[in-house]
Amino acid sequence: MARADLYWCDVAGRIVLIDVARDIYLQLPQHLVEAFHALRQSGARADGSAQFEALARIGLCDADFGCPAEQSHIAVPARDAPPPATSDAHRRPLVTAAAIVRIITMRFAVRLIPLRLLIKWVRRLQSRPSAPMTPGRAAARTALFVQARQLVPARDSCLPDSIALLHFLRSRKMACRLVLGVRLDPFEAHCWVQDHDMILGDTHERVACFTPILQL
Structure with a gap:
């Protein structure tokens, strides 16, 4: 069968x-x-075909040219999180500190830890129980993280910062997903967090440029 990590x-x-x-x-x-x-x-076969053998070597199908890998079907919400209420957007020192620790930790982790182990850890994190949350509360919690992230700016940090946001929200029992996307001409990869109907910590205008390839 096709490789599970492809x-x-x-x-x-x-x-x-x-x-x-x-x-x-x-x-x-x-x-x-x-x-x-x-x-x-069509399940087409080509005995000895170099193309089919190449697909099998890559891992997109098994050695008998069967069971091709399934496409990633990931829906991207069409709206951003609503603005938090003014009273919810104030910085809270302990929460800000907790968010900054997660951000810095993940920026180092992404440099040192292989992607497969990071994904394994995120999946284990996603196995924790979650509780329903209103869009307003979700927006408020995300806004606190975004404010903390502005205190430690960095370029090309969407992957570690998105994992840190996921951890920040999941530690508060909020259900959300980590999504990786790509675009071409030129090639670029991007990562963001979303729940079932809104983008968190990013904007739809930004993520709409990318085709999702992996959701965790």
Whole structure:
């Protein structure tokens, strides 16, 4: 069967992969895109075909050219979190400190820990119980984290900061998801947090430029 740690998405007819084990993104060449679609749509076989053998080596299907990897179907909410009430947006020193510790810790962790282990940890974090939360409360808690993040600015920190936000919210029993997305021309990857109907700590305008490839 296809590798469980390999995920893909279709970006305007081109297939982009994230290989979690190797911590890299890949784009399939066009001849492999055509072979992969043929395999998925009709179970086509090509005995000894170099294209099908290449797909099997990558991990997009098994050695018998069956069980092709399923596409990542991830819905992106069309709205941002609502502005928090003024009284909820004030900084709270202990909460701010807790958020900053998570942010700094994750920025170091992402540099030192392989992606596969980070994903394993996030999935374990997601197994914790959660409780229903109103959009207003979710927005208030996210706003506190965003205020803390502004105190430790950094470039290209969407992955560690998003994991830190997820941890910050999940520690307060709020259900939310971590999403990784990609875009092409030029290639760029992005990461954000969302619940079932709104973007948290980011904006829809920003994340709409990306095609989701992995959700945790």
